């Protein structure tokens with residue numbers, strides 16, 4: 001009650017001095033740590049950032065909702081540089097206390113083609129370590145964000161592309177595309193954090209079927225199993241539907257919402273936090289197997305031959 005009152009009266013700009021006074025009063029009342037309270041203050045400053053050419057962040061000053069657009073042509077292959085740009089963007093959004101984020105793509109028919117296969121083929125250990133660690137960071141930041149998230153899936157979203165979408169809380173997809181975790185079809189075992197996102201999205205039974213078969217679903221079938229929440233005819237509409245979803249939180253205490261989300265996802269986040277090095281080692285040793293390298297090379301060739 002007190003927190004809701006506090007939030008609803010702090011949507012205007014607060015000077016640092018006002019912040020300190022408010023923090024002090026509430027800190028005394030609730031016996032909470034001062035730093036935590038400052039972190040909880042609602043959004044006071046939004047930004048439209050030119051940031052990085054690989055990830056464009058555009059924040060609507062009125063709604064406080066950020067549209068985060070991946071921009072790595074032709075297929076938003078998830079490279080180290082793209083992950084770094086996403087990681088930085090997620091930090092900026094968290095620090096600026098936006099009211100919600102929508103993840104989408106600037107590629108006309110692809111949301112993301114998943115991990116950039118060039119990162120997996122004949123990898124350099126040092127770069128792959130940075131790549132994998134940043135991949136983990138992005139998941140921890142996106143899946144565990146304090147702000148609500150949605151994905152406007154305006155194209156194909158296989159493997160890592162689907163993983164980004166299911167790390168968000170809501171998904172709107174355009175028709176006639178494919179989405180799914182097809183890792184097993186490529187001979188890859190989906191990592192721990194990818195499995196967690198899938199289980200959090202569809203039923204355990206559907207997750208098991210989808211992951212073991214490596215199914216790529218059509219937009220319509222993805223809706224049937226709950227892998228996506230809505231279908232929208234084109235990108236602008238998909239973003240609009242995501243905005244509608246995020247706007248529902250305007251009437252909900254942001255503190256209560258964010259703590260509830262965190263508590264529901266905490267176990268999954270901790271599971272990865274506790275085994276990041278081991279997770280890397282498992283994938284590295286799998287990746288450098290000559291048979292796996294051959295499989296990746298052949299697969300890349302087959303994509304080029306198309």
Ligand SMILES: CCCCCCCCCCCCC/C=C/C(=O)SCCNC(=O)CCNC(=O)[C@H](O)C(C)(C)COP(=O)(O)OP(=O)(O)OC[C@H]1O[C@@H](n2cnc3c(N)ncnc32)[C@H](O)[C@@H]1OP(=O)(O)O
Nearest residue numbers: 077113114115116117156158159160186188287296303304
């Ligand atoms: C393969 C075995 C790997 C074993 C590894 C074990 C290690 C453990 C790793 C753990 C991984 C964890 C989970 C995540 C995994 C992944 O994400 S792996 C990547 C899987 N991705 C895919 O299978 C998608 C492949 N791409 C496509 O199916 C299609 O490209 C598309 C997305 C449906 C788009 O089709 P279309 O619009 O027709 O474009 P294309 O002509 O096919 O592609 C355009 C160019 O882009 C290149 N390309 C496509 N995808 C990738 C990619 N993922 N990485 C790098 N490059 C990609 C494609 O070759 C084309 O290039 P050019 O011919 O030079 O233009």
